[in-house]
Amino acid sequence: MKIVVCIRQGLDGEINPFDACAYEEALKIGGEITLLSMGPLTARDFLLRLTRLGAKKAILLSDKAFAGADTLATAYTLALAIEKLKPDYIFCGRQTLVGDTAQTGPMLSVYAKTNIITNVMGVLAANESEITCKTRDYGEITATVPALLTVERINNLRLPSIRSKMGEVEVWTAKDINADLNRTGLTGSPTRVLETKENLSGRRRCKYITADELSTVISESLKKSTEKVVENTTDGEKLKKVFCVGQAPLEYAKAVCENPTVISLDTVDKMAEFIKNEKPDAVIWGSDSLSKQISAQVAAMLNLGLCADCTSLQTDGQILYMVRPALAGSVVAKIKSITTPAMATVRTTQNDMANILVAAGFGVKENLDKVKTFAESIGADLVTTRKMVDNDFFPYEKQVGLTGKTVAPSVYIALGVAGVVHHIVGMQRAGTVIAINPDKDAPIFDYADYGIIANFEDIKF
Ligand SMILES: Cc1cc2nc3c(=O)[nH]c(=O)nc-3n(C[C@H](O)[C@H](O)[C@H](O)COP(=O)(O)OP(=O)(O)OC[C@H]3O[C@@H](n4cnc5c(N)ncnc54)[C@H](O)[C@@H]3O)c2cc1C
Structure with a gap:
């Protein structure tokens, strides 16, 4: 079994905790493991250390052209490396703590043309043809190869043994993976951060x-x-045509459109086709695990920007401004998408x-x-x-x-x-x-x- 584990180095220099769980799950089932990471050249030593746990090799995608990538551009770049590595399985953490969007995995599954199981709580069985996992929300799921898993924070990454050997780290540039530079890094990222400020939301007078x-x-x-209602800061003109996927995000959709159309969640192909044909100004999705998965897959299929976990939406009648917490919730970022329709998942509740x-x-x-x-x-x-x-x-x-x-x-x-x-x-x-x-x-x-x-x-x- 060939397994690629996608790894991101956190701001603290350590492995992103969800990716650590994905790596541990891969080590448990065995096979030939390759680590794959996109980052600066300084991440080479970090990856080298991680190979001591069992991966024979690590690939570091490093090029100036990759810098500033959002989830879509990241997934595109990782997929080109996956195309070269041809694994049976791709293991990703559910999300990073820097962006915490949970979008890269589902987007990568589209670009890498794999099946997908999200929110994995444990791998129950795996062989050369299929894998069965316990999932957080939908019980046991089996997928045939090639398959991508997004893993929850379910275990602790093992420590290296004293005698363990280091593997090797290869650095691949944009040229090595034949990347289209219009689709990588900041240039290839449809979502743009307009401003960030300290997050004061949630404060109350005790x-x-x-x-x-x-x-x-x-x-x-x-x-x-x-519950506390969504901040609606849009007093002026609103967007004309907004789709709201299910009832859960309706309050948000109404903040930016007088009459949003509620549509039901369907398969990725059908949703992508419908959105492409109908050309709405914006599509607002809920934040249950299926909506998060399908919205990210649709975004990849249509090459659209998608902003995750918004806590408020605003508009001037032309642009959808999406506000979301970032950096573990310590700041809020105001984001716009340069592709249409603008797409956002909003923080709805259990x-x-x-x-x-x-x-x-x-x-x-x-x-x-x-x-x-x-x-x-x-x-x-x-x-x-x-x-x-x-x-x-x-x-x-x-x-x-x-x-x-x-x-x-x-x-x-x-x-x-x-x-x-x-x-x-x-x-x-x-x-x-x-x-x-x-x-x-x-x-x-x-x-x-x-x-x-x-x-x-x-x-x-
Ligand atoms: C990247 C990242 C992601 C994280 N994600 C989450 C997350 O999703 N959810 C989460 O909860 N945390 C998360 N954390 C952890 C978070 O930072 C805190 O460590 C955690 O929330 C603290 O848990 P606590 O309040 O139960 O414990 P503590 O920090 O230990 O606080 C215990 C509190 O109990 C009070 N106390 C002591 N004795 C008593 C008593 N007898 N009666 C009543 N009160 C008492 C103390 O005064 C103290 O305020 C995350 C951390 C990181 C770095």
Whole structure:
């Protein structure tokens, strides 16, 4: 079995965590592994170190012409290398932490003409002809070769053994892969960042209450409206013809078009054909895993720009401005696409959970029985932080945040949650946020409507 693992070096110099999981999954099933990365020449040593874990070879795609690539240009460039390497399987991480779009994998599957399985939670079986995986949202899926997988953050990359040998790193330039320079780097990238600024969204004015007031605050909050509405900053002219894929993103589509047309999600080929023929100004997609996969595949088929996980859309009647968090949510970027229709996935929320959620953070790890009793008593589902998942207190499916789920219940009660931006981006659309934490300076209080400064275990329910 020939496996190519796509790897990106993060801003911290380390391997992107999702790619680390993809590499580990490839190492587990064995075969001839080649690492593939696009980046500056300085990434050569980084790749060389990674070959010690088992890959015989690494290919570094490095050329000035590749710089500034968005997901479409990246997928195009990687696909040219894949064409030369001819693997049975391509393993990618679900997303990078720099862009966190989850688009490159599905786009690459189109350019490299492979089958695809997204959101892989584990490879169950693989041979020269087919692969079966457990997926996050759709159970077990089997795909025949060639197939591309996008892997969730499900394992820990092994350490090299003392005696392990380094493989080799080959550097390939644009010439080596016969790249069309109009389709690589910034030139080949249809999405353009217009501005970035500090992300202040989600901040609330916290009213501190006593533990005795908690149950009243919960029941009052449940009576209020559900999720925070999308910012609609478009007062002037709007776009004429906008397609909205499913009902979930409708609120966003209405922000930029008086009468958006709701269309249903269909196969990639049918959606691409329909959009090509109908020529809308914009297509707005939801952020469930299927919409994210199909939107990225359609974008690759039609060579269109696609902006992921937008938190607000704006227009001047001509251009769709897409606003999204970037760099782990610390900044927001305003982006436009130079191709038409402009396409965006928007941050919609999980609808399969209770209207009230209790988030158990690391501060309540020793009192989980009490947390569960409390959640049950108010009819809440339990969710958690990544630190709890990393320490095996909860499965990954329960994780809220940048690398987990986005939720928008009427009431979100954060117990022992610090409130780091990575967690906040997943819950900031909740109707009312209540936080319990003994540290009065914990950031969670900046994002809460109500706060109780106390140890959770000292509170009587
Ligand atoms: C690239 C990247 C992606 C990430 N993605 C995510 C993500 O998707 N989701 C996510 O959640 N995190 C994510 N993280 C991790 C994130 O940065 C934080 O490390 C994590 O959210 C912290 O979890 P925590 O709040 O449970 O734990 P801690 O940071 O340990 O905070 C525990 C809190 O509990 C309080 N506490 C202590 N004792 C008590 C008590 N007795 N009662 C009540 N409170 C108490 C403390 O004061 C503290 O505020 C990511 C990090 C990175 C680098």
